[in-house]
Amino acid sequence: MQYGVKDASFKAAGKEEGIFLLASEFYRQMETMEQAQKIRSMHPKDLEESIDKLSRFLCGWLGGPKRYREKYGSISIPNAHSHLKISIVEQDAWLKCMEEALKIMGYPKDYQAYLMVQLRVPASRCVNADISES
Numbered sequence: 001m002q003y004g005v006k007d008a009s010f011k012a013a014g015k016e017e018g019i020f021l022l023a024s025e026f027y028r029q030m031e032t033m034e035q036a037q038k039i040r041s042m043h044p045k046d047l048e049e050s051i052d053k054l055s056r057f058l059c060g061w062l063g064g065p066k067r068y069r070e071k072y073g074s075i076s077i078p079n080a081h082s083h084l085k086i087s088i089v090e091q092d093a094w095l096k097c098m099e100e101a102l103k104i105m106g107y108p109k110d111y112q113a114y115l116m117v118q119l120r121v122p123a124s125r126c127v128n129a130d131i132s133e134s
Contacts, residue, residue, distance in 0.1 A: 003114045010064035012111050016055075019062065023055035025101040033100070036093045042084050061122075077122045085129040095123055 003009045013019050027047045030036045043050050056068035057075065068075055084090075098119055102112040 001111075003111060004063075004118070007063040009062040009111075009115075010059065012107065013058070013062055014105075015064065016059055016067070018105070019058045019064070020051070020055040022101055022105050023051045023058065025104050026054065026097050027051055029097040029100045029104075033093070033097055036097050039090050039093050039097075042090075078125045078128075081126040082128060084126075085133055086126045087129045087131045087133065088127055089131055091123045091127050095120060 001008050001012060003012060010019075013022060027043075027050060030040045030043075031047075053068065053072065056071060060066040060068055095116065099112075099116055102115060107115075
């Protein structure tokens with residue numbers, strides 16, 4: 001399968017159901033991973049809306065229906081996170097949560113590797129602080 005072409009990545013993720021499970025697992029990792037506690041504190045106590053937003057974003061980002069736009073409107077990932085101090089430490093914690101979630105989801109290793117490369121792009125665009133500022 002050639003990921004990144006049309007809806008191949010969306011289908012490989014298990015379509016909307018699989019993406020929702022991935023977003024849920026991602027936030028479960030954030031709740032339990034020690035290195036992610038700072039980024040967890042940037043989110044509301046109740047993660048229901050965060051899970052909804054991430055799963056809807058990923059749905060469209062992976063080539064499926066634009067569910068985020070349908071409910072929340074358009075999004076600029078850096079602007080949506082600009083009120084938070086995010087350094088490479090927080091970026092790396094976010095990516096680690098996603099890496100673990102992808103493993104638990106049992107996606108093929110080549111798909112996991114592909115997604116991690118792709119997800120580094122929006123994650124890096126959110127970095128807006130030096131390590132000393134975060």
